[in-house]
Amino acid sequence: MGFLKENFKEKVLAVVKKIPRGKVLSYKEVAKLAGKPKAFRAAGNILNKNFDVSVPCHRVIRSDGEMGGYNRGVEKKLRLLKKEKAI
């Protein structure tokens, strides 16, 4: 059981999984909750490679309020946020 090596990746995914519908968090917030407030860049990188549909990574946006990006298309991200009334 390696849960101590990739803790950050798993933690980030876990945090994103915990994001309630209709709410959005910034990469900085996610990284902070993951235990590394300065790893917001790595957090985004992990989400980028994460293809797990169980992870509502579309609920993670920039601190500036921008959409940022989405592995499935920014349009899809914007659409999901609008459907969830998160925006």
Next chain:
DNA sequence: CGTATGACGTGCA
């Protein structure tokens, strides 16, 4: 093991 990458953030012109 070292290099390159990236869905970021902040500061400055």
Next chain:
DNA sequence: GTGCACGCCATAC
């Protein structure tokens, strides 16, 4: 308000 450059950290190759 806009654009550019630097920094910063984990992951992938």
